[in-house]
Amino acid sequence: MFYGLLILIFAVFIVRLFYVQVIKHEDYKQAALSGQLKQYSIPAERGIIEAYSGNSVVPIVLNEEVYTLFADPVYVADKKAVAEQLSKITGDKAKDYLAKMSKDTRYAVLAKKLDNKKKTAIEKLKFKGVGLRTESIRAYPQGDLAAQLLGFVNDGGQGTYGIEQFMDSQLAGTPGELKAITDIRGVPLVASKDNVLKDPVNGQKIRLTIEIGMQKKVEELLKEHLPTVNSKSGSAIVLDPNNGAIKAIANYPSYNPSRYFDVKDAALFTNPAVSSPLEVGSIMKTLTVATGLNSGAIKVNQTFYDPAQFTVDGYTIHDVAEDGGAQTRSISDILKFSLNSGATWIMMQLGGGQINEKARKLDYDYLTNHYFFGQKTGVEQGYEAPGVVPDPSEGFGLNIKYANMAFGQGLTVTPLQMAAAFAATINGGTYYQPHLVDDGKGAASKIKKQNIISPKISAQLRSLHENSVNTHYTSLIHPGYKIGGKTGTAQIAGSNGKYRTDVFNGTFIGYIGGDKPAYVIMIRINEPHVSYFAGAAAAAPLFKKISDMLIDNFSIPRAD
Amino acid sequence: MFKKRPSRRNFPTKSRRQGNISSDDSAAFRRHRPDYWLLIITFFLMLMGIVVVYSISPGLAAAQGISEHYYVTKQLIALALGLAGFVFFSNLPIAAVKRMTKSLIWLSVLMIGAVQIFGQEANGAYRWVQVGGFSFQVAELVKFALVIWLAGFLVERLNRGEMESTKKTLYPLIIAVMLIGILIAGLESDLGSAGVMIAIIAVMGFSAGLPLKKIGIIVGIITLLATLAIMSTPYRRDRLTTFLNPTADCQAEGYQSCQALIAVGSGGVFGLGLANGVQEYGYLPEAANDSIFAILGEKFGFVGTTIVIGLYGVLFARMRRIIQRTPDLFSRLAVIGIVAWLSVQAVINIGAMIGVLPLKGITLPLVSYGGTSLVFILAAIGLVFQISRYTSYSTLRNVSLKDKEGGTSESSPRRRGQRRPYYAASGNR
Numbered sequence: 001m002f003y004g005l006l007i008l009i010f011a012v013f014i015v016r017l018f019y020v021q022v023i024k025h026e027d028y029k030q031a032a033l034s035g036q037l038k039q040y041s042i043p044a045e046r047g048i049i050e051a052y053s054g055n056s057v058v059p060i061v062l063n064e065e066v067y068t069l070f071a072d073p074v075y076v077a078d079k080k081a082v083a084e085q086l087s088k089i090t091g092d093k094a095k096d097y098l099a100k101m102s103k104d105t106r107y108a109v110l111a112k113k114l115d116n117k118k119k120t121a122i123e124k125l126k127f128k129g130v131g132l133r134t135e136s137i138r139a140y141p142q143g144d145l146a147a148q149l150l151g152f153v154n155d156g157g158q159g160t161y162g163i164e165q166f167m168d169s170q171l172a173g174t175p176g177e178l179k180a181i182t183d184i185r186g187v188p189l190v191a192s193k194d195n196v197l198k199d200p201v202n203g204q205k206i207r208l209t210i211e212i213g214m215q216k217k218v219e220e221l222l223k224e225h226l227p228t229v230n231s232k233s234g235s236a237i238v239l240d241p242n243n244g245a246i247k248a249i250a251n252y253p254s255y256n257p258s259r260y261f262d263v264k265d266a267a268l269f270t271n272p273a274v275s276s277p278l279e280v281g282s283i284m285k286t287l288t289v290a291t292g293l294n295s296g297a298i299k300v301n302q303t304f305y306d307p308a309q310f311t312v313d314g315y316t317i318h319d320v321a322e323d324g325g326a327q328t329r330s331i332s333d334i335l336k337f338s339l340n341s342g343a344t345w346i347m348m349q350l351g352g353g354q355i356n357e358k359a360r361k362l363d364y365d366y367l368t369n370h371y372f373f374g375q376k377t378g379v380e381q382g383y384e385a386p387g388v389v390p391d392p393s394e395g396f397g398l399n400i401k402y403a404n405m406a407f408g409q410g411l412t413v414t415p416l417q418m419a420a421a422f423a424a425t426i427n428g429g430t431y432y433q434p435h436l437v438d439d440g441k442g443a444a445s446k447i448k449k450q451n452i453i454s455p456k457i458s459a460q461l462r463s464l465h466e467n468s469v470n471t472h473y474t475s476l477i478h479p480g481y482k483i484g485g486k487t488g489t490a491q492i493a494g495s496n497g498k499y500r501t502d503v504f505n506g507t508f509i510g511y512i513g514g515d516k517p518a519y520v521i522m523i524r525i526n527e528p529h530v531s532y533f534a535g536a537a538a539a540a541p542l543f544k545k546i547s548d549m550l551i552d553n554f555s556i557p558r559a560d
Numbered sequence: 561m562f563k564k565r566p567s568r569r570n571f572p573t574k575s576r577r578q579g580n581i582s583s584d585d586s587a588a589f590r591r592h593r594p595d596y597w598l599l600i601i602t603f604f605l606m607l608m609g610i611v612v613v614y615s616i617s618p619g620l621a622a623a624q625g626i627s628e629h630y631y632v633t634k635q636l637i638a639l640a641l642g643l644a645g646f647v648f649f650s651n652l653p654i655a656a657v658k659r660m661t662k663s664l665i666w667l668s669v670l671m672i673g674a675v676q677i678f679g680q681e682a683n684g685a686y687r688w689v690q691v692g693g694f695s696f697q698v699a700e701l702v703k704f705a706l707v708i709w710l711a712g713f714l715v716e717r718l719n720r721g722e723m724e725s726t727k728k729t730l731y732p733l734i735i736a737v738m739l740i741g742i743l744i745a746g747l748e749s750d751l752g753s754a755g756v757m758i759a760i761i762a763v764m765g766f767s768a769g770l771p772l773k774k775i776g777i778i779v780g781i782i783t784l785l786a787t788l789a790i791m792s793t794p795y796r797r798d799r800l801t802t803f804l805n806p807t808a809d810c811q812a813e814g815y816q817s818c819q820a821l822i823a824v825g826s827g828g829v830f831g832l833g834l835a836n837g838v839q840e841y842g843y844l845p846e847a848a849n850d851s852i853f854a855i856l857g858e859k860f861g862f863v864g865t866t867i868v869i870g871l872y873g874v875l876f877a878r879m880r881r882i883i884q885r886t887p888d889l890f891s892r893l894a895v896i897g898i899v900a901w902l903s904v905q906a907v908i909n910i911g912a913m914i915g916v917l918p919l920k921g922i923t924l925p926l927v928s929y930g931g932t933s934l935v936f937i938l939a940a941i942g943l944v945f946q947i948s949r950y951t952s953y954s955t956l957r958n959v960s961l962k963d964k965e966g967g968t969s970e971s972s973p974r975r976r977g978q979r980r981p982y983y984a985a986s987g988n989r
Contacts, residue, residue, distance in 0.1 A: 002763055003880050006903050010869050013907075016914050017869075020825045021862040028825020035822070036838045183619065184842030 038182045044173030046136065047203030049150065049163060051210040052438075058212060061150055061164075064139035067119040067132045069111040073101040075129025082127050089121045090114060113137065138164075144256040146215050148271040149249050149436065151382055152260040161269045163436060165382030167206055176200030207438045209245035214238060214554065219250040221545045226252055229506070229538040230529035235273040235415050236546060237522040241423035241511060243443035244432025246379070246416075247519065249273045270383050277387035277412035278524070281490025282338045282535060283422075283509040284408030288346050289335060290425045290461055291366040294453040297349040300460045303330050310344045312355060313400040317344050332464055335486060336472045338535075343406035355399040360392035363402055370452035371421035372431060373413050380436045387413040409491055409499075415507075419522035422509045426462050426484065426517050428455045462517070465510070473536070476544050478512070478551055480558045485510020485521075485543060487535030492527070503527040506534030508543045512550060514557030521546050594650075595882060595948035601875040602926060602941055606934075608868060609927035610635055612856050613848050616840035620848060631848055631929055634694070638931030642938030649942035654891055657943065661712050664705035671698040672743050687748050688932070697932035699744055699753035704936045706736075706757055707764075707897035714768040715889045723769050730774045733761060737778055741785040751786075752920030756904050758782050763900035764893055816851065819844040820913045824857035824865070831861030848929035850921055853913040868927065872906050879944060885951035895947055898940045 020028065049061035069086065076082050083097035090111045100108040112135075114122075119132055138153050151162025159168035179196035180188035222236050238248040255268045263269065270276070292298040306329040309318035319325075323337050334342030344355075351359025367373045367389050374389035389411050390401050404410040413421075416434055424431040431449045439445075453461075465484025469476050476483055488507035491499040506525040511517035521543055528538035550556065610632070617631040627633075649657070674689050675698050688695040713732065714723075722728040737758060745754035758778075766775055823839040826832070837858045840847040847855050857865045879899045886892040902925045909924040911917030923933040 002767075002900070003876065006876060006907070007873065009907050009911075010873055012916075013869055013910055013914060014866055016916055017824070017857070017862055017865045020821065020914060021827055021857060021865065022829055024825055025828040028822050029828070032822045032826040032838065035819075035843060181838055182841075183838075189838065189841060 033181075036181045038180065038186055038188075040178040040180070040186075042176035042178055042198075042200045043136070043157070044175050044200035045202040046138075046153065046157075047171040047173065047205045049171075049206045049208060051146075051208040051212050051215075053212040057207060058141075060140070060142050060146065060208065060210070060212065062139045062141060063136045066113040066115060066135050066137050068109060068135055069114055069122060070131055070133060071097075071101050071108045071110055072106050072129045072131070073103070073108055074106060076101060077128060082130060085125055085127070086110060086122060086130070089118050138257070140258050142212060142216075144254060144258075145212070145219065146210060146249070147254045147257045148251050148269065149210070149381070150257060151269070152257045154260075159382075161382045162271055163206065163208070163380055166380040167437065171203045171206060173203035174201040207440075208436055209240075209247060209438045210249075210436065211247045211554075214550070215248040215250065217549050217553070218248040218546055219252070219254075221542065221549060222250045222252050225542045225545065226525070229525060229541075231506075231525050231527060231538060233272070234523070234525040234542075236524070236542065237273055237415055237419045237520075238546065238550070239416075239419045239423055239434060239520045239522070241427040241432075241517050241520045244420065244423070244434045244446045244448075245438065246434055246436050249416075249436075271381055273415045273522075273524075274377070274379055274381045275383045275385045275414070277385050277414045277417075278505060278507075279409050279412055279490050279493070280415075280418055280507050280509075281408040281488030281505065282340075283418065283486045283488035283507050284411075285335060285338065285343050285406070286422055286461070286465065286486045286509060287366070287371055287425065288343050288363075288406045289331060289464065290453050290457065291363060291370075292346040292349060293331075293460060294457045295350060295362060295366070297362075298331060298346055300331055300464070303328050304345060305329075306333075306339060306341050306345065308341050310341055310348075310403070312344070312403045313397050315397075315400045317341060317400075317403055332467055335464055336468045338407075338487065340407045344403045347403055347406040355403055357393060357398075360398055360402045363405065364389065364392035367405075367411070370431070370449070371417075371424070372448070373411065373417055373421065377414075377417055377420055377434050379416060379434050385414055387411070387417060408488055415522045415524045418507075418509060419520050422522070423511075423517075423520040424449075424452050426458060426465065426511055426520070428516075429453045429458045469510075473540060476510070476540065476547070478547060480560055481512055481547075481551060481556060482514060482517070482559045483510065483512045483547060484517075485540070487533065487540050489533040489535040503529075504534040506530075506536075506538035508535060508539035510543050510547070512547045512556060514559045518554075518556045519547075519550055521550075591949050592951075593949070594945050595878055595951075597874070597878045598941060598945050598948060601871050601878065602938070605868070605871050605875070605926040606639065608856065608864075608871075609852065609924075609929070610639070611834065612852055612859065612927070613929045615834045615859065616837065616847055616855060619837075619840040619842075634931060635929050635934075638694075638934045641931065642935045645935050645939035646942035646945070649939045650945040652946075654888065654946070657708060657894075658712050658890060661705075661709050664701075664708055668698070668702045668705045671696070671701060672747070674698075676747060687750055694931050697930070699748065699750050699757075700932040700936040702740075702744065703753065703757060703760065703901055704940060706760055707894055707901060707940065710736075710761060710764050711890050711893035711897060714764060714770075714893055718768060718889060724771050724774075726774070729770065730777065733765060733770075733774075733778060734781060737761060737781055737785075741782075745785065750921070751790075752908060752922035755786075755908065755920065756901060756922065759904040760897050760900045764897045767896045768893060816845050816919055817912070817915055820851055820854035821915050823851075823854040824914060827858040827861040827864070829862045831857070831859045831864055834859050846921075849923055850909065850919070850928065851913065852928045853910050853924050856927070857913070869910070872903070872925075876903055882944060882948045882951055884955045885953075886947055887952060888947075888950065891947040891950065895944050898944055901940065902937065 046063055048059050048063065050057050051060045069090065071082070073079065079098055079101045083094040083101065087094040087097055092111055097110050100110055122130070122132060149162050151160055151164035153164055154160050159165045159171060164171065177196060177198040178188065182188050218236050218238060222234055226232065226234055234252055236248070236250045237246065239246050249271065251272050253268060255263045293300055306326060308323070308326040309316055317340055319339050319341050323339055329339065329342055333339060334346070347359055347363065348354050350362045368375070373387055376384045376386050390398070390405070392398065392402070401410050420431065420434040429451045430447055431452050432443065432446045433448045435446060462484055465486065466482055469483050469485055473485065473487070476485060486509055490505040490507055492503060492505060494500040504527070506528050508523040509520070511520045513519070523539040523542050525534065525538040525542065528534050530537035613635050614632045618628045621628045621630055671689070675687065678689050679687065687699065688697045717723050717729050740754050740757045744757065745751050762775060762778065819839060823844050837855060839858050840855055844851050844854060853865070853868070856868060876899055879895055883892055883895050883899070886895065905922050905925050908917055908920050909922055912919045923930045925937050926934065
């Protein structure tokens with residue numbers, strides 16, 4: 001009877017086995033695969049970033065292997081001894097390690113970002129249940145140089161801010177794929193037909209147009225200059241007007257990209273030179289004059305009676321007292337003495353004698369289609385801001401608004417937009433795409449628009465700007481070189497919608513060169529506290545320091 | 561060993577003489593060729609076990625950071641010890657085996673005590689002691705001791721005609737069941753082994769003619785103990801819940817059951833092949849011991865699992881044949897006990913792996929990795945192997961057994977209408 005029962009049970013077992021192994025085989029096979037088949041992404045190596053240093057190219061952002069120390073407490077036999085030995089190498093507290101390993105976990109991270117030396121020392125101990133995971137992080141051989149321009153790579157491996165963000169897809173490459181049957185811990189078992197392997201495509205190397213020595217020097221000069229004019233922040237750009245290549249962008253304050261996680265104020269991460277538009281003030285007159293000349297509304301040798309004030313839409317625009325009141329003025333005087341009334345007069349000429357829709361539309365066309373304001377330049381930076389150019393035909397008080405725009409109030413542009421547009425007006429009329437990435441394709445490939453003004457007008461503008469320096473901003477003169485420029489003391493809109501009367505932003509736009517301009521320099525000093533106009537007292541001296549530095553250290557053809 | 565050879569030659573004569581003490585007529589059965597089928601089947605079951613353990617050894621070792629050959633080496637050492645046990649018990653005279661009873665019981669008690677004092681903890685229970693690099697599972701020794709003791713005990717009751725005596729037969733058995741309940745199911749928390757032991761008592765008692773009413777009492781006590789045991793320990797409650805619906809919670813309590821079924825099911829008809837199993841790589845817990853049948857199913861498929869079950873079927877059939885032809889009552893009951901032991905273990909283990917029985921944490925006889933189990937099972941089969949030398953040429957009739965062996969004392973209970981001893985052997989009546 002017992003044996004009969006046994007045979008019956010065995011028979012039932014075989015029937016059940018037939019059901020499980022033969023009839024339901026596919027279901028169980030799928031169930032097995034769903035647990036055993038795992039998909040992995042093989043990280044691609046992120047492209048490095050390099051920049052010019054004289055004639056050579058040196059890395060500015062590299063990858064560095066660091067190691068995360070972890071423990072599987074289940075396999076750590078003597079936790080106390082292990083904690084003590086490990087902490088001796090890493091310099092952490094043994095107590096902390098012990099606490100981490102005492103938690104109910106199979107993966108206790110003990111230390112992060114250990115270097116190769118510590119890793120080797122830990123490996124030599126051969127502790128059971130202790131492991132090191134390799135991680136690739138960004139390393140900055142140049143320290144915190146150009147931090148805001150570069151951006152950083154966050155913990156998730158994603159480029160944020162600056163070049164890292166804009167060029168993320170090129171830098172990141174394409175991760176490889178590994179599909180494999182693994183053991184329960186995810187270690188792939190020997191080759192199986194279900195395995196798939198796709199090699200990662202490493203990220204591209206990126207070469208910047210930045211000249212490292214120049215960048216370093218401009219950053220230093222800016223940092224040293226700001227306290228002398230009682231300002232807390234500012235930016236400086238050096239741009240090659242002949243191809244749009246940005247040679248240096250300095251901002252202050254900045255941060256250390258290798259310790260980005262220590263930064264408390266996220267505003268520090270952005271590059272103000274491209275992401276913080278402002279009302280630039282009088283430096284805009286350089287473009288107003290360019291618009292007037294190129295449109296034929298004014299002639300370069302023309303003189304006109306300047307009443308020193310105009311009433312537009314019921315508002316009165318007047319010049320500062322230092323300018324000397326009503327008198328007959330030349331076009332050159334408008335730039336030299338920074339006449340608001342003169343700029344307004346040009347705007348009136350655009351409309352055939354008064355500011356009207358024709359004048360506004362013409363000005364708007366120049367601002368947006370010749371100088372490319374109100375839109376991103378497309379420079380390889382994260383969070384670039386487009387700035388705002390008011391619409392010429394919709395809204396209230398448009399005439400006074402456009403009169404104000406003639407001398408740089410009421411529209412916002414970034415320092416880079418200003419530098420790129422100014423460069424186009426003095427380089428013969430070609431708007432080059434301002435860029436930070438040197439793709440080796442040459443200047444021709446960077447042309448965004450030719451003849452935004454005619455070469456003839458461009459030449460006239462250069463002589464106007466150089467005349468201003470030679471006869472008015474004489475402190476900027478550097479014998480043997482042609483230097484042109486314009487100051488700006490920009491009013492700052494207060495929170496009540498009115499302009500503040502206590503502080504201004506100081507700006508300066510200018511160039512240095514020989515027969516043709518070699519560098520355009522744009523300066524922005526935020527809220528300096530100086531006894532004279534911010535543009536002349538706070539921004540122009542930094543232009544001088546930078547231009548001297550360029551002349552001393554870089555080959556600029558002499559004019560004579 | 562070589563020095564002892566001459567004395568070993570004397571064993572047969574000696575054993576024959578001493579064997580006669582308990583059963584007069586067995587003298588008629590001369591020592592003859594043993595049942596070599598036992599050897600062949602045992603060999604093949606062990607071979608399958610060792611092959612599977614060999615193939616999963618690297619996977620297990622990798623997960624634990626130990627030598628790749630750790631498991632296979634230990635299993636081979638256990639095999640050598642087991643073979644020694646086999647040779648010993650296939651030659652030790654039956655009378656000597658009987659005389660070992662007391663020592664075995666004392667050893668069992670001693671070891672149970674030792675486990676509680678020096679034992680290794682696992683799953684909140686103490687089940688083994690470390691003996692020179694090997695873990696000694698006490699329950700395996702107790703199973704062996706139980707079979708030997710119970711065979712002797714029942715033969716004595718039969719000879720004295722006290723089978724139906726509550727005081728002389730039932731009470732000792734109840735005490736045995738209680739002890740198993742307290743020591744094995746309770747202290748060692750080893751419900752699987754306790755179940756196997758109680759099955760051994762039930763089958764042997766029933767075969768020896770223990771009145772059904774009395775078996776009922778034992779079963780009642782067992783049910784009570786089992787209910788208490790299951791309710792008192794959380795992980796057992798989990799296992800019971802899992803049993804009622806094995807795949808309900810594959811992430812927690814049902815994990816092992818689910819993974820076992822996945823292993824078995826993914827094997828298909830012919831299996832993935834010896835080297836292609838995946839479940840042993842940490843997915844299926846206890847891959848080498850309790851779950852080895854599932855691994856076998858994954859690697860060798862339906863064909864492999866059917867062969868294993870077939871091998872057990874043939875093994876138990878050969879043992880049944882020996883039971884039917886063994887005139888010596890003690891020997892016969894011992895084989896019955898061994899069949900009960902091995903078959904219940906095989907059924908519980910395989911049943912758990914294919915999702916029809918709850919997980920009990922017991923080994924698959926001869927196949928599972930696990931030294932102690934293998935040593936005592938081989939010793940037990942050694943004993944059966946010896947007994948197979950003293951069988952009759954044809955199946956013994958009940959009548960002859962009763963009248964000839966139990967005759968003197970057993971005739972009276974029969975006259976009083978008591979149930980006759982029922983042997984598994986005589987199932988074909």
